[in-house]
Amino acid sequence: MSIYDESLKFHEEKRGKIEVVSRVEVDSSHSMSLAYTPGVAQPCLEIQKDPDKAYIYTRKWNTIAVVSDGTAVLGLGDIGPLASLPVMEGKAVLFKTFGDVDAIPILVDSKDTDEIVDTIVRIAPTFGGINLEDISAPRCFEVEKKLKERLDIPVFHDDQHGTAIVVLAALVNAMKIIKKSSPTLKVIINGAGAAGNSIARLLISSGINNVILCDRKGALYRGMEGRDEEKQSMANVTNPYNIKGTLSDVIKGADVFIGVSAPGVLTKEMVQNMSKDAVVFAMANPTPEIFPEDAQAGGARIIGTGRSDFPNQINNVLAFPGIFRGALDVRAREINEKMKVAAAYAIANSIPEGELNEEYIMPKAFNRDVQMQVAEAVRKAAIDSGAARI
């Protein structure tokens, strides 16, 4: 039976991968009076006086919304909000399993940016954070930006920032092995969508300056024409030497290739043109930009993919549960670049340096210890950067 048929059967048997449970017993007039009327009036009045008390008397402190409009679901594209629900429930499972976070799928039946934003802002009081999921670009940028402006709880688009964090983590460990350092590294990111842009910004935040973003037409550069506003603005912060050309042009001499694009777009010949000890992260799913054996044949020293059946899986499940755990623990107002960089280093440093090798630069995904280290690093960075409220 294929994994798809097996999964269908599994979903039919489970009839939902999450559920809401009660944390209290109600089996007498007295317990009812405590959990509900009349006693419940008191926490209500306390919260009315001081809204922050909602973090004490309710589950807001640990509850996030997993929000999608269903427009960019996995590799399936725009399948609509309802059809994305199995993914959102799966995400909620991962949040709970690895981060002890209560995550609630919220499907928004609209493709209008302002409608999506208004809807989320209006229902935000229930939640301590918002995780955006599988919203297509460029809408996702605008939705995230506006929500951040209007809400004082963390808003995090996992497809962008979760991916960026695990890529940076993998790169940090790869650099330890190839003994190259951030200031001299030349990095090509192929795919200038939500994930590619966020990876570029985070690498720059971490001190890697020579980052070149490519889309199907080639490198983004200052002065280019015929690209949208988001790409123009990415050209302004990347590509410091303003080089031009297609992927096969600009990859010459690059130390690192990061693919968040399409199957098979990186050839063995392109890898051969990269610098010595090349690093290739080919993360298109399920078929990568280049298969590991071809990358190796081209001379790459370290190869990662999004898949669990090859070494060095770069999977954002290593990031998002611990990040929200940490952010919620200190009631962070936001998840800022410093918190993301701290999360990436925590993931990287979870592997002792002596154990690192070409086929082991990322910890296994099923490791709650890593998540707790991520959470700790995020808490600290939130406090240091002023994002924490407690």
Added chain:
Amino acid sequence: MSIYDESLKFHEEKRGKIEVVSRVEVDSSHSMSLAYTPGVAQPCLEIQKDPDKAYIYTRKWNTIAVVSDGTAVLGLGDIGPLASLPVMEGKAVLFKTFGDVDAIPILVDSKDTDEIVDTIVRIAPTFGGINLEDISAPRCFEVEKKLKERLDIPVFHDDQHGTAIVVLAALVNAMKIIKKSSPTLKVIINGAGAAGNSIARLLISSGINNVILCDRKGALYRGMEGRDEEKQSMANVTNPYNIKGTLSDVIKGADVFIGVSAPGVLTKEMVQNMSKDAVVFAMANPTPEIFPEDAQAGGARIIGTGRSDFPNQINNVLAFPGIFRGALDVRAREINEKMKVAAAYAIANSIPEGELNEEYIMPKAFNRDVQMQVAEAVRKAAIDSGAARI
């Protein structure tokens, strides 16, 4: 320690009365592939092809939103959405405890009817039903009406209909004791707000025709002036003999008084003017329209209140969990009058006729058996009335 202080301490210790849990284990690449990528793509595609499959492959079938704008919370009034969260979590606890329903608090930060409606309609894909809660009149009528028009899942305002159902249940059993029947019964409902109107409509649906609604000015009647549209429309369906006057006028000769109004508005003298074997349901909370000892002194034979410390507590926790259980089980499109009447009779009939007496007309609230009888009756009524989809 007062119940209020005790409840505050209880809430602080619990830090949330509900939580979201995972129903699946994710501890290996294989289990991840089933619950999340890549396997999860298959149920997504099946739902895209046939939206009804969401009831099979996700938790939609058992999940409802408990929606409030925080404008009419308990007796506290307009305390805002966030401050109402302890109540909504408490409601979710009762839904789970007594009906096995997964209920998620959704607080809507708006007082604009259309904004509230649009918000709920947009996030509706996640849910199999909508329970409206603690929304002030007359906004609650409009919100419910518009949501019913736009959604094909049950929309139920518990403050209206849950209350109406338990009142009808109590009345059905009271009639067995006093040996009076629906067609000849004269019923005064004091309080022409959300609950009072819904009670009037449900009593009429059940065959009790002589129902007179009173507000502070007295009986609603056809031809009256200076009352709002909702009250005019209630006057059209109640008060068949179109009698006029204050509560103390129109209560003369009445068989039943139902109070959903204010403390102390029913006097012993008024009860003395009611017919023989008078029934008094004084449900203002926590201080009833008349205390049971005064009603008894006035000659009332059967007395009920909303309180657990007097006999015959009329509490809608007896209704809403079983009603949604039944409606969800058959994927009902709505919760219609027939389903509500069926629920009321199920509650009433849960007490064997031989056990009924003046101080025992309502089953105890902490009784899952009653809920299951309600659910069964609601399923059957949904099927018989064409509201069921399976």
